[in-house]
Structure formats: C-alpha cells, structure tokens
Amino acid sequence: MFIERKKQMKATLLATAAALLPFGAMAQDRVEATAGADLVSGYIWRGQDLGNVSIQPSASVSFRGFSLTAWGSVGIDKNDTKELDLTLGYATGGFSLSITDYWFNGGAGYFRYGASTTAHVFxxxxxxxxxxLAVNWYTNFAGNDGVNDKGKRAYSSYVSLTAPFRLGGLDWTASIGATPWETSFYNQGAGGFEVTDIAFGVSKEIPLTERFSLPLSARAVWNPATGGAYLVAGISL
Known part of the structure; x- marks a missing residue:
C-alpha cells in the first residue's frame, strides 16, 4: 500500500505492506488510538496497479505491543475496487507478527466466508x-487465494526488503519485493520467483502554520515482472 500502512498494517501490509509493516517497536503502558487518511495519486500495491486517485482512511488501537488496525481504499473512479482490511498484530523490539483480512467489493458480500465463494483473503x-534493513514475509493461508498451474491453492507469498536512509535533508526508503513461487494471485499469474516491486520513496513535511504541517510523499515503482513503472504522490491527514 503506497503511503506506509503500518501507519499499518502498519501491519504492514497492514500487511504491510506493504508495500510494506505497521507496528511500533516499544510496548506502551496505556491504550493508544490513531486515525487518519491518505490521498494518493495512484494505488500501487506490491508492484500491482490497483486503482487511480484514491482516498485511504485508517484507524488503529494499540496496547502493550498488540494492535488492531482498519484500513480502506476508495477510488475516485467509480470502477476502482473498494477495499477494507483488518489487521491484528503484535510487535516487540524489531520483531512483528500479524494476520490481515483483506476484502474487496468485486466479489461476494462481506459476510460470505465460503471456501469457494468468499472475497476475503487471509x-x-x-x-x-x-x-x-527490515525483512518481511507474507503468505496467504485462507480465503480467495491464487492457484498454481495444477489448480491447487498456491499459498501465495511475497517477501520484501526495505532500507531507510537520509539524503539531501529528506527521509527516503529503498525497497525490493518478490514472489517466491508460482501463483495466479500476483501479476495476473506469477510463473515462479519474480521480482515484482523495486521502489524508492521520499517524504517531507510542508509547514503550513507554526503548529501544523502537511506530510507529503512520493514514490517511484518499477515492476520487472510486468514491465510496469509508476510515479505516485500522496498527502497524509
């Protein structure tokens, strides 16, 4: 997900995603809650183009390393898929573990959980x-997962490496992501190990008043598996 969730999924995504994931490293002694929204020029997730200009709200509560996050995406274009993700995560030190329920409105209704009919992905x-350097591994274990060439559940997986750095007075991230084995879930059918996401992101705060600034971010993404290339920008509220 373009502006780091992990604000997510922040779990990651959320995972993360996912993109890149989303939890703090230190356990706090009281319940903390956050809410916000991002406006992005395009929704690029793990090297895949999932929509045009989108509003992506989020809300989370956390306590002693545990967190529960809700994250969504609604495209300005009426044909863009609407998404709602719920992530339950735990983090301690540098370690993080999470489970995310992704749901997209293009299939069955939200409360349909049948093995062959659900639109949820877990x-x-x-x-x-x-x-x-941060290392994250993601695997679909249930729901509307992709399949391999034999038509069997692929347990679709994604691995990412992310490195933050500072350059020119701004905060940057460099990341690379790949699918380790065959699945129809990514890139309209990954044929095996494929690098699907090479990205460089940068963020800065634009002061508007003495007490308020507007977070601005930009990200360049290349997907060698599909030949796609994207430059997306976002603001956080």
Whole structure:
C-alpha cells in the first residue's frame, strides 16, 4: 500500500505492506488510538496497479505491543475496487507478527466466508526490523487465494526488503519485493520467483502554520515482472 500502512498494517501490509509493516517497536503502558487518511495519486500495491486517485482512511488501537488496525481504499473512479482490511498484530523490539483480512467489493458480500465463494483473503506476516534493513514475509493461508498451474491453492507469498536512509535533508526508503513461487494471485499469474516491486520513496513535511504541517510523499515503482513503472504522490491527514 503506497503511503506506509503500518501507519499499518502498519501491519504492514497492514500487511504491510506493504508495500510494506505497521507496528511500533516499544510496548506502551496505556491504550493508544490513531486515525487518519491518505490521498494518493495512484494505488500501487506490491508492484500491482490497483486503482487511480484514491482516498485511504485508517484507524488503529494499540496496547502493550498488540494492535488492531482498519484500513480502506476508495477510488475516485467509480470502477476502482473498494477495499477494507483488518489487521491484528503484535510487535516487540524489531520483531512483528500479524494476520490481515483483506476484502474487496468485486466479489461476494462481506459476510460470505465460503471456501469457494468468499472475497476475503487471509494473510499472515512475520518480519524483523534490524534498523538499517527490515525483512518481511507474507503468505496467504485462507480465503480467495491464487492457484498454481495444477489448480491447487498456491499459498501465495511475497517477501520484501526495505532500507531507510537520509539524503539531501529528506527521509527516503529503498525497497525490493518478490514472489517466491508460482501463483495466479500476483501479476495476473506469477510463473515462479519474480521480482515484482523495486521502489524508492521520499517524504517531507510542508509547514503550513507554526503548529501544523502537511506530510507529503512520493514514490517511484518499477515492476520487472510486468514491465510496469509508476510515479505516485500522496498527502497524509
């Protein structure tokens, strides 16, 4: 997800996603809650184009390393898919673990959980942030997952490496993501190990008043598996 969830899924995504994931490293002694929204020029997730200009609200509560996050995406274009994700996560030190329920409105209704009819996708994430490098692994374990060439559940997976750095007085991230094996879930059918997301992101605060500034971010993304390339921008409220 373009502006880091992890504000998410922040779990990651959420996972993360997911993009890149979303939890604090230190356990707090009281319940904390946050709410916000991002406006992005395009919804690019793990190298895939999922929509045009979108509003992406989020809300989360956390306590002693545990967090529950709701994240959504609604495209300005009426044909864009609407998404609602719920992520339950735990983080301690640099380690994070989460489960995310993704739901998209293009299929069955929200409360349909049949193995062959649901529009939900359930994903588990595990990762470790070493400081100069964060490593995250994501695997779909239930729901509307992709399949392999034999028509069997693929347990579609994605692995990412993310490195933050500072350049020119701004905060940057460099990341690379890949699918480790065959699945129809990513890139209209990944044929095996494929690098699907090479990205560089930058963010800065634009002061508007003495007490308020507007977070602005930009991200360049390349998907070698599909030949796609994207430059997206976003603001956070």
């Amino acid at each position: 994903e588990v994430q595990a990762g470790y942030d070493f400081g100069p």
